[in-house]
Each structure stands twice: as C-alpha cells, then as structure tokens.
Amino acid sequence: MNTTVVCSGGLDSVSLAHLISAEGRLGRILSFDYGQRHRKETGFARAAAVRLGVPFHLVDLRPIGAALTGSALTDDIDVPDGHYAEETMRITVVPNRNAIMLSVAFGIAAAKGDSAVAAAVHGGDHFIYPDCRPAFTDAFATMQAAALDGYAEVALLVPFVNRSKVDIVTEGARVGTPFAETWSCYKGGDLHCGRCGTCVERREAFDLAGVADPTVYVDPEYWREAVAARERG
Template sequence: MKTTVVCSGGLDSVSLAYIVAAEHELTRLVSFDYGQKHRKEVEFAARAAEQLGVPHHLFDLRPIGAAFTGSALTDDLDVPDGHYAEETMRITVVPNRNAIMLTIAFGLAAAKGEDAVATAVHGGDHFIYPDCRPSFTEAFDRMQAAALDGYAQVKLHTPFVTATKADIVTKGAFYGTPFAQTWSCYKGGDIHCGRCGTCVERREAFHIAGVSDPTTYADTEFWCEAIDNRKPA
C-alpha cells in the first residue's frame, strides 16, 4: 500500500512514519506551517524524511492559520501547564486543522497515484480535539471517496485512532523510531519544557510503555504531579 504520512515531527507521527515504512510502502512525508508559534517540529519531520529516504513536502498555510485566531498554538496566548485531558488544554485547539491538512494530503496522494494517507491521531486526543475522533476520520474517509470518485481511490489510514500514546511508544520502539529525534513540546524552547500537556503526555507514555525516555526536560518532576492531580480523589 503506497502511503503518504502526515508528519508534524512529533513522537506520534514520526513513529507512524517508521511503522508505515516497515509494514507498507512509505512514499513521502507531508508537513504544514500553519503559523504555529514555533516551527521547531517541522525540522524533525524533515530529518525523519531524510532518514527514511523519502521526499518531504512542506505546505505553507500561514495565511489560513492567521485567520483562525484564539488558539495558544498560533496567538500570543500562554500554553497552559498540566495534563492533556484537562479542560484548560482546549485553548490549544486550531479549528478544522486536521480536515484542512488531510484534504491537501489526499489531493497530493491522488495526484501521485497512491493508495492511502496516514495520520497519527490517537485515542488520547479525543477529549479535546473533535477532528481526531473516529467519527471524524470515518466521515472524512467517506467524503474523500466522493470527492475523488472516478479519479482515484485513496483511503485514510488511522492505525492509532483507538490506541493510547503508550501503545504508540511500544510499537514505535519495536520498529526503531528514533524518539530523541522527535519534538512534542508546545512551548518551543531549547529543550522540552516538561510542563505543557504534550510534555506530560509524552513522559507518561514512556513510563506506561516501560520504554526508556531519551527526552531532556527542563522540569523533570511536574509530570508526576500532573498525573496525581488527574486521578479521582
């Protein structure tokens, strides 16, 4: 199955790229600059493409992203600390982000005669991001079948959609994903902050999976506090 992978440069999508390369035929990685406050992760996506020996396409969506105000990922708003599932993390939503990115990726895959587009949405995203839920991915797949009817048959490949991030770490490790060469932190500093939702989720996933975490964090203790605060009293 010839497959394009949407790759942000984060742990999930780089793991997906390595898994697709092993289990299918990885054709290219696709990334997007939508005006996020830092572009650090895109560099990691480019590095993954180079290591996997496939092209890397970077689409400039900054004019579109500039119109989607109100997200801490694009506007001058603080990224909150704490576990990813907390209500405060809703400020990191960029409306319709996955729908826009996947539409572009599907157009490219169809033009190149490919069979699938893979994205690393996973079960841990469902609470906050509606365009990561199975209801969205299933509807999007049907929509693209109609949009490309008679021209191409491209399927949406979402192997993590009901999986946990720990599951991703486990399978990524099996296929040799270079976790140290992925970027998750929303704050874009010199090293992972260790406090934002993505850092807490990343640290917890390695812990649950029993896989050594090669990431350097500025705060090495906060994740434990965040997990404890999430547990029912």
C-alpha cells in the same frame, strides 16, 4: 501501496512514519506550516524523511492559519501547564486543523499516485480535539471517497485512532523509532518544557510503556504532579 504520511515531527507521527516504512509502504512525508507557535518540529519531520529515504513536502498554510485565531498554538496566548485531560487544554484547539491538512494531503496523494494517507491521531486526543475522533476520521474517509470518485482511490489510515499514546511508544520502539529525534513540546524552547500537556502525556506514555525516554526536559518530574492532579479529578 505507497502512503503519504502526515507528519508534524512529533513522537506520534514520526513513529507512524517509521511503522509505515517498516511495512515497505512509505511514499512520502508531508508537513505543514500553518503559522504555529514554533516551527522547529517541522525540522524533525524533514529529518525523518531524509532518514527514511522518501520525499519531504512542507506546505505553507500560514495565510489560512492566520485566520484560525483563538488558539495558544497560533496566537500570543500562554500555553497552559498540566495534563491533556484538563479543561484548560482546550485553548490549544486549532479549529478544523486536521480537516484542512487531510484535505491537502489527499489531494497531494492523489496527484502523486499514492493509495493511502496516514495520520497519527490517537485515543488520548479524543477528549480535547474533535478532529481526532473516530466519528471524524470515518466521516472524512467517506467524504474523500466521494471527492475523488472516478479519479483516484485513496484510503485513510489511522491505526492509532482507538489506541493510546502508550501503544504508539510501544509500536514505535518495536520498529526502531529514534524518539530523541522527535519534538512534542508546545512551547518550543531549546528543550522540552516538561510541563505542557503534550510533554506530560509524552513522559507518562514512556513510563507506562516501560520504554526508556531519551527526552531532556526542563522540569522532568512535573508530569507526576500533573497525572496525580488529573486522577484526583
């Protein structure tokens, strides 16, 4: 079973690519340029493909991304600091992003003869991102089965959809994912900022998993403050 892995270059999707590769099922790595705030993460996706010895596809969705306005990931809007659980992180939602990307991924997988598409959506994203929830992935899989009926059978693999980022770090470490060769920060500077939602979640996940975090952060201790603020409600 060859699998197309949708990979942004972040910790979650690179870990998923390594997990699928360890199972001998990795067919290709697929990444997207949708005009996001920075594109350095796609370089990490490309490096993962080279490291794992599979083809890399970078799909240009910039014209579509330009129409999906209102997000801090696509517009000139400041990325907020703080934990993902805070309401302010809703400004990072890009409407229908996963639905659009997965539709393209399924088309490519079917055209290339792959039998599955894998995505690293996880339980920690449910609060903010509706297209990371099980209701979405279940419905999407049903829709794609109808869309490709009689042409190809392509399954949707979302092994982390009901699991946490802690689980992803644990699984990634088990299969030797080089975490230093992943990029999470939404701000896209020379180093991870340590303050945006994805940096806070990344740092917390390593701590809870008991796995050494090789990431260099501009503000390496802010995550503790952000987590404490979330717990205070």
